[in-house]
Amino acid sequence: MRHSPVLGNSTLLRRTSALAAAAVATLVLAGCGSDETPVAEDPAAETTTAVPTTSAPVEPTDPAPTQTSAPADTPAPDPDALITLDTPADGATVSGSFDASGTANSPEANVPWTILDGSGQKVLHGHFTAEGWMDKLYPYAGSVDVSTLAPGSYTFEVRVDDPSGGEGKPPQKVTRSITVQ
Template identity: 40%
Template sequence: MRGRIGWALLALLVLAGCAGTGDAEDRVVPTVPAVPTVVPADPTSAVVPVWFVGGTPAGDRLFREIRALRDGGPDDAPPDPVGTAVTAVLDGRTDDPDHRTDWPAGVRLRSPVTHGDGLLTVDLAVAGPLPGPAGLALQQLVYTVQSAADSDDPVRVLVGGEPAETLLGEPVAAPLTAADPYRVRSLVEIDDPVDGARTPGPVVVRGEAAVFEATLLWEARNADGRVVRAGVTATAEGQRFAPFRVEIPLDPGDYTIVVSEDDPSGGEGRPPMTDRVRLTVV
């Protein structure tokens, strides 16, 4: 599973009811949809996934951010989910300060992304040489284009309208495919709420994870860093990327929500992967 999101479908989803409480010993087996349920602040907009880079105990990995896509562009042009997502990747304007882009400055989308003959074609305009290293830049692009287009088709990269042999020191003459998600994605991702959100309580946290026996640990820390709520929840399926949902009753104030893998090794293996979001309960 590559974590693709049909942006048009997501525009129709609404927030679901409670899947559990925030008591420390609760084990919640959520009833959740197959894709993250994210409602944009503007009900007239859809959402589009954008992939950025963040650090984990296993090195840099891809993290997904969900962006609102307003209906219509300048002069009432139709919305362009793929172009919006690619532009966000190249600009590197993340919602989460823990994330970044591996794309250097001076690269922009030259023309709309096209889809035909089994290929998604991205035409880039580049200001000057881009020697690399690429890091996860090319996989950022592939995951973002495929997710926003809701397609597994390979991604062909053009530079200035022409085929390129290399980009950022990596070969791009052949169409690019998505790398194994278990090797390049963070195994724990919070999709909603976004970092910096202001939300009424109880706080409903949704995301996707690929974890041992579907088990996730979570904590809510107050502004002093003290754990005020903690518990266990579950993904819809173990060892595969699957959605999770947990509801946390919190009083008004500033909090950091941390969701983490369990550690069946008892500390013998690598440190667990986590994701966090900072928010204010109003």
């Protein structure tokens, strides 16, 4: 194609750009309502938008767990609970030592425990260490030595403290009645 001496390079460039834009617009409009992707006759005039794709394999998910109904006298778990206590069961009879376990989201993974006598006085205390903290409930477990306690009824308590001075969630605790033989 010869350039006309009357038209300058900038005028020619504007006309070429306008023609390219019109061609793209025509192709886009022609493709509306069609399942086919339009193809420009001049690939240099075609504008494309990159669509991110992933070629990473999709990992299969575990099948949904089977729901089992809790006994009628068991309260539903609190979705905002920061601590649970799975063992010992409420009313358990223990001697020597017993195992305790549950889940917690406790500052620095520290899960304090206390044993209270019938009058509410602290008679033993200690802590467990959970497997993590901050983003979810993590398992904790340990053994509690009650060999120094006199036989009788006690309350075993695990808790999540609030070291923020009231700025965080309030302290939470879970208790179980135990009988020491």
